[in-house]
Amino acid sequence: MTPDKLFVDRIHSGDVQSPAGPTPARRRPRRGEARAGYAFLAPWLLGFFLLTAGPMVASLVLAFTDYDLFNAPTFVGIDNFTRLFADQRYLASLKVTGLYVLLGTPIKLASSLAVAMLLNNAFSAKGFYRSAFYLPSLVGASVSVAIVWKAMFIDGGIVDRIGQGFGLEAGGWVGDPGKTMPMFVLLTVWQFGAPMVIFLAGLKQVPAELYEAAAVDGAGPVRKFLAITLPMLSPVLFFNLLLETIHSFQIFASAFIISGGSGGPANSTLFYTLYLYIRGFADFKMGYASAMAWILVMVVGLVTLVFFKSSKLWVHYSGEEK
Amino acid sequence: MSAVSTPTTVSTNPPRRAPAKARPTGLRGRGPRRALVFHVLSLALLAVVLYPVIWMLVSSFRPTAEIIGNVSLFPDEVSFDNYARALSGIGGVSFWTFFKNSLILAVGSVVGITISGSLSAYALARIRFPGRNLWFGLMIATLLLPFHVVIIPQYIVYNSLGLVNSFWPLLLGKFLAAEAFFVFLMVQFMRNLPRELDEAARIDGAGHLRIYRSIMLPLMKPALVTSSIFAFIWSWNDFFGPLLFLKDPALYSLPIALRLYVDQTSTSDYGAQMAMAVLALVPVILFFIIFQRHLVEGVATQGLKG
Numbered sequence: 001m002t003p004d005k006l007f008v009d010r011i012h013s014g015d016v017q018s019p020a021g022p023t024p025a026r027r028r029p030r031r032g033e034a035r036a037g038y039a040f041l042a043p044w045l046l047g048f049f050l051l052t053a054g055p056m057v058a059s060l061v062l063a064f065t066d067y068d069l070f071n072a073p074t075f076v077g078i079d080n081f082t083r084l085f086a087d088q089r090y091l092a093s094l095k096v097t098g099l100y101v102l103l104g105t106p107i108k109l110a111s112s113l114a115v116a117m118l119l120n121n122a123f124s125a126k127g128f129y130r131s132a133f134y135l136p137s138l139v140g141a142s143v144s145v146a147i148v149w150k151a152m153f154i155d156g157g158i159v160d161r162i163g164q165g166f167g168l169e170a171g172g173w174v175g176d177p178g179k180t181m182p183m184f185v186l187l188t189v190w191q192f193g194a195p196m197v198i199f200l201a202g203l204k205q206v207p208a209e210l211y212e213a214a215a216v217d218g219a220g221p222v223r224k225f226l227a228i229t230l231p232m233l234s235p236v237l238f239f240n241l242l243l244e245t246i247h248s249f250q251i252f253a254s255a256f257i258i259s260g261g262s263g264g265p266a267n268s269t270l271f272y273t274l275y276l277y278i279r280g281f282a283d284f285k286m287g288y289a290s291a292m293a294w295i296l297v298m299v300v301g302l303v304t305l306v307f308f309k310s311s312k313l314w315v316h317y318s319g320e321e322k
Numbered sequence: 323m324s325a326v327s328t329p330t331t332v333s334t335n336p337p338r339r340a341p342a343k344a345r346p347t348g349l350r351g352r353g354p355r356r357a358l359v360f361h362v363l364s365l366a367l368l369a370v371v372l373y374p375v376i377w378m379l380v381s382s383f384r385p386t387a388e389i390i391g392n393v394s395l396f397p398d399e400v401s402f403d404n405y406a407r408a409l410s411g412i413g414g415v416s417f418w419t420f421f422k423n424s425l426i427l428a429v430g431s432v433v434g435i436t437i438s439g440s441l442s443a444y445a446l447a448r449i450r451f452p453g454r455n456l457w458f459g460l461m462i463a464t465l466l467l468p469f470h471v472v473i474i475p476q477y478i479v480y481n482s483l484g485l486v487n488s489f490w491p492l493l494l495g496k497f498l499a500a501e502a503f504f505v506f507l508m509v510q511f512m513r514n515l516p517r518e519l520d521e522a523a524r525i526d527g528a529g530h531l532r533i534y535r536s537i538m539l540p541l542m543k544p545a546l547v548t549s550s551i552f553a554f555i556w557s558w559n560d561f562f563g564p565l566l567f568l569k570d571p572a573l574y575s576l577p578i579a580l581r582l583y584v585d586q587t588s589t590s591d592y593g594a595q596m597a598m599a600v601l602a603l604v605p606v607i608l609f610f611i612i613f614q615r616h617l618v619e620g621v622a623t624q625g626l627k628g
Contacts, residue, residue, distance in 0.1 A: 033449055036530045037453075038445075039445075041442050042441075043441055044438065044445075048457075051494070052467070055474075058478075059472065118360075118363065119364070125361070130618055134614070134621065139603060139607075141561075142602070143580045144378070144600070147584060151390060151592055158393050198622060200622065250468055252562055257581060281566060286478065290475075293470045293474060296471070297467065
């Protein structure tokens with residue numbers, strides 16, 4: 001971080017006086033600092049109260065009401081929650097989303113780590129590969145890619161034809177409730193580039209001496225991976241795991257486009273946020289959808305908590321940690 | 323793929339005393355054969371990964387009847403008909419209207435996020451004031467919060483203010499630094515700038531506003547560039563927000579127009595769908611090609627998502 005020339009020029013062009021005694025900065029009354037701090041923070045503070053904290057409270061209240069946007073909300077107690085867990089479509093959305101998180105996240109992380117390790121070599125063009133592999137992560141959640149994905153997996157599409165070559169039944173994946181999940185898992189795994197880039201940054205930090213020492217001791221590649229790479233990478237792995245999991249819970253656009261907004265066939269693509277959208281903004285069950293949103297917050301909060309608690313067991317921070 | 327994944331393959335012959343210590347692990351001994359293996363592997367993988375994107379591009383030049391099931395990446399004949407149909411728009415609205423709407427939203431997001439993000443980040447990174455840690459903690463917490471929990475009340479409020487079906491709901495949050503990712507990124511960046519800089523300026527009698535404008539903003543240009551690129555692309559690709567708040571086709575952003583197009587032409591016109599999908603991605607791909615360094619480094623250091 002070298003200060004750029006512009007700045008240096010500015011400092012020197014100002015009439016610099018040699019400071020005698022304690023700097024005025026230190027003397028400045030704290031109240032002035034507080035005022036300045038809050039003035040600069042004002043945009044975020046305003047946004048936090050108006051767009052986050054306020055709506056969160058409102059959403060919590062709404063979760064206990066019946067509200068259709070046109071008539072005043074009526075208080076219904078915990079009805080929304082009890083009805084949720086008797087709602088077959090809601091339970092389906094829980095199952096679909098849970099399965100997606102459980103399958104997609106580990107496979108995606110494993111592939112991103114594998115490619116990161118492949119690229120972590122001294123060969124040239126590493127930067128090129130790194131960027132090119134990242135591209136799907138950039139466009140993966142877009143409507144464009146969802147359309148392409150659908151066209152590829154539809155009856156008679158490319159994947160169907162290739163699958164038939166490997167002896168799979170014909171018929172496409174889009175309309176088959178048993179095959180939509182693999183299709184979505186492939187879509188998320190395809191976007192392995194973002195965690196890969198983070199893994200690569202982590203791999204760069206692993207001291208080469210460790211591997212050299214291990215080689216002297218006669219450790220094989222598997223041993224090196226388990227004893228050096230994984231522990232050294234564990235903070236990065238933890239970060240990626242947390243990020244990808246939370247991210248996976250919120251899949252929406254591709255599910256919406258591929259299923260035409262319905263979550264079909266047979267609710268097999270009824271992801272949590274898609275069902276939330278349907279209930280809240282197509283059926284105008286705002287209270288019901290708010291209850292769903294709060295359950296999502298609690299699930300994500302719980303998962304985060306479990307990750308953080310368990311991280312003490314498996315995440316190792318090296319000496320130069322802050 | 324995971325078979326490929328044990329790249330710590332150390333050659334069986336004992337490693338030569340390598341002169342460069344910093345050299346990373348794996349595929350050691352940079353003999354031309356190893357390099358060849360590495361490039362063949364990587365290129366094969368890249369071909370698989372980029373196949374869908376290239377296929378989309380090629381398909382957009384094919385007659386509709388030939389798209390589905392055509393595995394080949396080489397068009398037999400190049401036709402621009404799909405693009406002609408895509409550009410003619412839908413529902414009486416021209417493609418360029420959607421494009422313009424997306425552009426307004428994306429540029430508005432960039433402006434909003436760079437201004438509000440840098441101001442808030444300056445407070446959190448450079449000013450010592452009571453409550454700072456509390457606010458910083460709350461800001462980090464919002465990083466993990468699913469936005470679905472706030473979207474329903476937000477919708478109700480915007481609806482009662484008559485702002486649904488306008489760009490307000492999609493832009494206001496950007497000017498109020500509601501996306502904590504960007505504030506966080508800028509805070510982290512500013513914390514790494516040497517303290518002496520602002521202390522020297524303080525001695526010269528500069529106030530916070532002056533320090534922010536004349537010292538911090540020029541110095542944090544890399545962070546601002548990274549934020550701007552991501553802000554643009556995320557806004558450009560955003561589907562949920564526009565789906566919720568834009569009802570009038572004349573206000574549609576490209577992703578929503580694309581969805582309408584798919585719904586209306588779902589029977590057959592894959593050609594025009596592909597052409598429009600390509601057109602919707604053009605700015606993103608251009609940004610990617612021009613700024614890929616910033617994008618990838620932004621991800622590496624801040625853990626941003628795509």
